[in-house]
Amino acid sequence: MSQPQKAKHEQLLHISKRAALPMWKSWLIRVLSVVASLILCAIIIVLFTGDNPIQIYATMIKGAVGTTRRVWGLLQNVAMLLCVSLAVTPAFKMRFWNIGAEGQVLMGGLATASVMILFGSKLPPALLMIVVILASIVAGAIWAVIPAIFKAFWNTNETLFTLMMNYIAMQIVSYFVYIWSVPKGSGKIGVINAATQAGWLPSLGKHGYLLNILIVAVLTVAVYIYLKYSKHGYELTVVGESENTARYIGINVKKVIIRTMLLSGALCGVAGLLLVSGTDHTITRDTAAGRGFTAIMVSWLAKFNPLFMVLTSLLIVFMQKGATEISTVFGLNDSFSDIITGIIIFFIIGSEFFINYTVNFRSSKEVAAQ
């Protein structure tokens, strides 16, 4: 094909990657996009419900942080979502699309619950706690390493593989929930070791979530350091950028894939531990509550930076909590709050486009010249 004649055939608009924006500019775009999304939502609210949008936003904020209890609840939920997000991040950085966090969390939780049920009255408390912790981490890691091994040795599609593993995990959990159900056949385990609290993580702080939050805070820093400053972190980034480069400079790609997924799964196991032993003290097939999938968004929005993930998970939990309160106070169906949340997140994701790319219009001068 011949070189197109630039002046004559230039498209009305074309998109090009732009040089890195100064930080204030990129954040200005982000804030503006949030403002724009709030305005669009306000229009939708007025059109479809006739309610006052400012009141709805106020309710949203009150629902998320209106009372001390809600603030603690918010932080607890941020911690749980963040923990799963931290777990998927090393894999994502390696371009290994682990969408099986849901199942890995469930398996970690199931291991926790199993040890609590089977050994709750048989082991001394300190030993029991150690076994609970180890079991959850190992279970999560095993569930994650299976697709990793298949990927490393036979190059199977990890996206499908990890996704399918979620459903297997759910069925396994359903099975054990049925086996251990109280009363018989009800499909509900109920609070495990309610009387003895055997295998429960100690509850700190007024609302009992402080330990969970602290553990996740420590993990956040640890994962940040691991990714940014450790040799492992460097290796998995190189594997993510280009497997051939990695091989060329002598990185054992198979080993890195398996090692990274072991870590990813282990962190999911910790999330399962915190949910079952630290929060719910029971397990159902909904224990992970979709966090395995929401975590993907948290991690991506934060560009795989664990410190930014604190903010993105806060944003998402804040909106979830706020949206629930909207449906309660205004008697709107939960789907309506989902629409609002969806629009806001869509705008935020969209803003990343305008930060990374620039849209060039054919200038009017050129048009006039034609």
Place this chain on the structure above:
Amino acid sequence: MKKLIALALAALLLFSLAACGGTSDGEESDFKAGFIFLHDENSTYDLNFINAAKQACDNLGIKAILKTNIDESNDCYEAAADLADQGCGFIFADSFGHEDFLIKAAEQFPEVQFAHATGTQAHTKNLPNFANAFASIYEGRYLAGVAAGLKLNEMIESGKITAEEAKMGYVGAFTYAEVISGYTSFYLGAKSVCPSVTMEVQFTGSWYDETAEKEAATMLINNKCVLLSQHADSMGAPTACENAGVPDVSYNGSTAAACPNTFIISSRIDWTPYFEYAIKAAMNGEEIKKDWTGTIETGSVALTEINDKAAAEGTAAEIEKVKAGLADGSIHVFDTAAFTLKGKEVTSYLADVDSDADYTPDTEVVSDGYFHESEYRSAPYFDLRIDGITLLNEEY
């Protein structure tokens, strides 16, 4: 990073300004009732509770706060505690798995009355502010079963099937007492008018799984079941029946709109009487009965309209007759003369009324010639596998 924090703070400020602008807490009711639901109005199970909660609070002229889509986890405790923070004097949760978390909240908020549907622990926990409730829905199932039996009779008389081919199908969730009690009473109702009836039960292993329920129903239809009923919360089974043209006795509410040709009748629990009773007790500072079982008399056991297009002639009259018999005690659903267990009549049965992890039977529930269902606690405990009913998969 600094800029980032500054921006975050600015955004927060913006938000809080907006928050100050719009608040107007004009409405100030004396008493508030809080409700926790597992799903929202898209689930027939929860919709039944939501309607009753709204109705009862309207009747009493009090404010209701409804929280939907609350998982059976610590979320339930958080929701209950949040409702208590908002000043609710009565808090109710509708799903079985909510119970432990509601008890946790009840222990923390002794000044608030908590109530829970379908639960089993109130009488053993014995907290002054935690109560269970259910209804003698087995009576409603029995009446619906009568309608099913009459339909079978009509099919036999018209020569569509022989008496031996009168086989019903039932889609259940789990082999749990509530389900067993439900399908057995339905079967006994049908048998009371159509003695040759048999039944097959298929379990799905989930309280709400539209696909599995539809598949189970289709499987039963292929097994030559000529009439279906279900105890699972989705539209799966009714839809499969409508598609195959097989008559269906529904649950939790009418499915006539979606299944105009096959829907016969449906039984459901009307929770309005209980809500009114319990909220009134909470308002007056009285204790709510530990185990409250609604009946036909209290208006808790309700039947929907009969769909004449699918139901047999004379169904309404027969149901009225049986209903009167149930009300005056001349008919007992679990009359031991009406069913057998491995060919023998049941004269004694120890049920696991006080639930424990080892399922220890603890209470004699057969006396005066019938099984006393929902008397020793509100939640059902009838779990006998009687003759005439075949369970196709017991794994659940």
